Amino acid sequence: MMSNVASKFSVLINFPGLSADELEKQAKDLCNTLKCGDHADLDFEELIIEMQSFPQWPKQKITTFDLLVFLEEKCLIEIYPNMWVALRIAVTTPVTVASAERSFSKLKLIKTYLRSTMSQKRLNGLAIISINKEMSKQVSYEETLDAFADK
Numbered sequence: 001m002m003s004n005v006a007s008k009f010s011v012l013i014n015f016p017g018l019s020a021d022e023l024e025k026q027a028k029d030l031c032n033t034l035k036c037g038d039h040a041d042l043d044f045e046e047l048i049i050e051m052q053s054f055p056q057w058p059k060q061k062i063t064t065f066d067l068l069v070f071l072e073e074k075c076l077i078e079i080y081p082n083m084w085v086a087l088r089i090a091v092t093t094p095v096t097v098a099s100a101e102r103s104f105s106k107l108k109l110i111k112t113y114l115r116s117t118m119s120q121k122r123l124n125g126l127a128i129i130s131i132n133k134e135m136s137k138q139v140s141y142e143e144t145l146d147a148f149a150d151k
Contacts, residue, residue: 008033009090012064012083015051024048034089041089047082054080064090106130 011018011026018026027047034041055076062070068087071077077084110126111118118126129136 005093009064009086009093011051012086012090013062013067015054023051027051030086034086041085042082047086050080050083054083 008030011023011030015023015027028044031040031042031044031047064087068084068091071080071084071087107123107127110130111123
């Protein structure tokens with residue numbers, strides 16, 4: 001499943017080495033993947049034009065995140081809006097579902113029978129602290145209490 005997602009987005013970093021026919025085929029596949037009913041996130045024809053007119057790569061091996069950062073740093077977002085959208089979707093697509101499974105596992109531990117009446121806000125706070133326990137160990141309780149007392 002994850003390799004299927006990676007292959008759909010691979011056109012975003014492989015397009016310089018693709019033939020015109022292959023570029024069109026893969027770009028169309030990506031555009032169809034990011035389509036829901038009549039709403040499309042990308043304009044297929046504009047995406048092809050953007051890829052064909054893209055400047056030289058900033059470095060030899062590049063990732064989708066590197067390319068996204070390159071567009072931002074060089075202020076090319078308005079010139080390549082379809083690539084910008086596709087790259088943002090690519091870098092924010094989760095590669096695993098482990099974090100979601102870990103969250104539900106922690107939730108099961110936190111929300112016991114005795115805590116079943118707690119508010120959603122408190123439950124969210126406890127879940128975030130539990131999931132990010134390494135970070136929460138670095139929080140200074142004295143400083144937090146002092147800041148709370150000052151307010």
